[in-house]
Every structure is written in C-alpha cells, then in structure tokens.
Amino acid sequence: MKIVGTKLKRLSVSIIAVLFAISVLFVNPLSSMALIDNASISNTLNADSRTYNYTIGEADCIGSAVIYPDSAKYSAPPSAPKEDQSSSKPKVSQETLAPGTKYATELYIIKSGQPGPVVMIVGGVHGNERAGYTAAAEVKDWDIKKGTLLVLPQANVLAVDKKVRYISSQGDLNRDFPQSSVQSADNTLSKAIWSAVKKHKVEWLMDMHEGYDYYKNTSTSSVGQSLIYYPNSGTKTVASKIVSTLNSDISTSYKKFSLLQYPVKGSLARASGQYLGVNSFIFETCDNPSLSVRVNYQLKAAKTLLQKLDMI
C-alpha cells in the first residue's frame, strides 16, 4: 500500500507540474503583454507632459499628481487606465469669504484626507496682475496626496473685474494686513482673508503677483521676476529651490528670478510670516513676456513648492 500511495503522490506532483507549465506558457505571456502596454502608455504620458509643461488635468492615480498633457490636445488610448473613483480622492469644498458683501470671494479647500502641511495659494490681491489670478484658477483644480491645499484665486474680485491694482475707494489690499502683533486687518476684505489664514492654520503661503519690469534691470525699482520671502525657519530652503528650478530654464541673466526678503509691511505675506509664523512669500513674475509664459512661471513655482512639501 505504501508503494501505491507513493506512486499516486508522484503522479499528483507530475500533474501539478504540467498544469503549472501550461499556465506559464499561456497565462504569463498575456500578463507580460499587459505590463508592457501599461509601461508604454505611461511613457507616452510622461513624454507628453514634458511637451505641455505645467498643464495639470484630472489625475487618474489618486494622490500621485500625474501630470497630464492639455486634455484638448490629447486623446487617451482605448486601453488607458480608467479613473480611480475610490474614496481616497481628495475632497474639494468651497467657502465664501466676506459673504453677502461686494467683496465676497471663493476660497477652495482641497483636502487629501492624509496628514500633511496646510498650504494657501493666493491670486488677485492686485487686479491688474493677470498671471497671478490666472495661475491660481488652475491650481484650485490640482490634486494632492498629503495635507490641505487652500486656493483663493481672486482675493480682490472688484479689482480683478476692473483689471486695476485696487479700487480707489477701497485702498491697496496688500497694505491692509496687520503691521503689529496686536493690530487687526484694516477692512472687511482683509479681515475675511486674515481670518481664513488663522482659521485653517495655514503653514505655507504663496501670494502670486506681477511686477512691471525685471528686478535685475536696475533702472527701475520693480521686483518682477523675484521671490520675496519672510525668513521663518525652513522658508529659505524651499524658496531657494523654487528660484533655482525656475532659473534652470532661463538663459538670459537679467530675466532670472532673484531671492529677496522681506515682503512689504502690510502685505498678506509679511503679516502672516511675522505674526502667525507662516512660511510665506510673494512670488512676482515680470509682466513683460506673454501671459502664458508668466502663468507657466507661476504654476512651476507652485508645483515646486508642493513637491518640496511632498504633497504632489
């Protein structure tokens, strides 16, 4: 009986071995082909993202911040992975600042659901600085994998509508924030923005602006093409990385970005840096190049900030 039992065991082992061989021959090649397909799709996306730099569309990999080409210029192959509708998709909500007033403006809140930094990106403090609020309007649609991203695309709606720095009856919004630790913000709009910064416990703040000339052109006092930071611990390291990343693509020396401090007194960046300990900076493009070039600088700076914080 022992001999018969042993033969049966050997026969079973042989059958399993044959079945395994069949699976290797027929099933694995299919799996391998699928993997190759996915790899080639991925390469295509990466190649396109270099072509259409900094245009970020809907992500299919939740939290991975895949950079997509402009959706208008790109047709996904039929076999492209479908969008993941899992519950880990960042949650986006809106909050109206200064509700019920003529200053009412939307704050977009993107929550990853994962612990991480709270970053606020602001555009339209000055209504004639188009690259800032145009870029911020794109950033509000970005996905993040960690922390919280707050975007205020049009801080000063009235000024943006009229494309002016500020409404004369209202004054310059970037001088309306506290200039001492006991002072409050000056008016309805600055009070609402200041309250939002405190309420959401903002840790990093990027305020998007534009200058009328290049900072390196010493015949004017403009600060176009500069990053002006408040020197809290850790701010300079990230600010330097943003400037060096941008400058690596700029060959003309006077067009390169400069790293400066401090943001002007009364500005949102100065007040939040000095009195709330926020890692804050003003980012200034020069309004000389085309709008798309300037918007791309703004987007690249925001993207570098979020990458350094491991949020995308």
Ligand SMILES: [Zn+2]
């Ligand atoms: Zn400005």
